Amino acid sequence: MAAVTTTEKKTTQVNASKDSYVHISNPHLDNIKEDILYHFDLGTGTHDFPTLFGDVKFVCVGGSASRMKSFSQYIAGELKLGDPSDDIPNICAGTDRYAMYKVGPVLSVSHGMGIPSIAIMLHELIKLLYHAGCTNVTVIRLGTSGGIGLDIGSVVVTSQSVDASFRPQFEQIILGKRVVRCTELDEKLAKELLESSKEINQFNTVIGKTMCTMDFYEGQARLDGAFCFYTEEQKMQYLKEAYDAGIRNIEMESSVFAAMCKLAGLKAAVVCVTLVNRLQGDQITSTHEVLAEFQQRPQKLISHLIKKHLGKSEAS
Incomplete structure (x- = not known):
């Protein structure tokens, strides 16, 4: 089968004139009353995304939940936003699919192993950043x-x-x-x-x-x-x-x-x-x-x- 062109027109994005915002390309989301991020156990009808995540500037993702918790504790100490031994709560505690920890402007998220697992996580992460109105976000996989x-x-x-x-x-x-x-x-x-x-x-x-x-x-x-x-x-x-x-x-x-x-x-x-x-x-x-x-x-x-x-x- 012939390949579909890789140039895909953006149909929906926050403030299209500002490249610093997170882009999404799904006009169907406009017709959804509540966007449920099922694998994060989060939803726009139950959580205030701008208040919870609007200040995020860095998202660090990695395979295992324990590694990303360890990273969140490490970055807390490095940024002097807490003691590295502190127990940082898992935002996604309601699901066993992924884990998420927040330390100031840094979000730490697990993605599991392999392309299918990280792809599912990224769909919901990108929508999370979009709904939160985040700008100038850097994402790093470690x-x-x-x-x-x-x-x-x-x-x-x-x-x-x-x-x-x-x-x-x-x-x-x-x-x-x-x-x-x-x-x-x-x-x-x-x-x-x-x-x-x-x-x-x-x-x-x-x-x-x-x-x-x-x-x-x-x-x-x-x-x-x-x-x-x-x-x-x-x-x-x-x-x-x-x-x-x-x-x-x-x-x-x-x-x-x-x-x-x-x-x-x-x-x-x-x-x-x-x-x-x-x-x-x-x-x-x-x-x-x-x-x-x-x-x-x-x-x-x-x-x-x-x-x-x-x-x-x-x-x-």
Whole structure:
């Protein structure tokens, strides 16, 4: 089937003349009396979105609920908006799908694992920001990944998300037709994150392409899944071709994240630490303590950037 054009006309948005607002593209929402964000357990008829979320400037998303709670506690300490040991309430406590924590202008949200899970979350997150009237919002995904040709513990800031065929696109079937969307991320934001890493000077950070796959095992050319119908030589050839194409890590959410944030007019970035060098093996062998320290690296990097933007860095 032929691909539908990627240029999709915006039919609905807040203050169309102001690019700083969050865009939505769904005229059908105008006919809905109450917009229920089911997977967040929130709704416009039961919650005052502008009061609850109108001051949000940064949204940080990651796979697990515990990781995003940990990040919210960490950023609370960094912004001096609370003690890192404080128990921050889960705004989405009425559902077990996602978790959401708010610390001042920073929203921390879990998205689960894989493209379908994060896509559902993003639809409701974008509508939440829209209903709240938020402006100049930056959205950053932080997480873990498999590295290609990098020392474990390195942090990759995504320049562009590509699919498993190394194409810079997100493909989805809608009404039986193939729709292809752009996976471009904010170049300026990526460079700011790299500069923040240099200022922290605690771990290696690179900018590179990220391959987003639909699967953790065969889709990422692993040899340790329940099924495998290719040789180790074929795996290595594929990964080396990926490296030559500029790909430095592999995960399972960046393509739809980039595509949806771009449609919504949101500045976006993906920051992932590498837990394994896939050119040397498939399984994670680091100790729990080492992995815990690795997973703090994206938090430190993003926190440093947020403090700079909010004017609360030590240098200010």
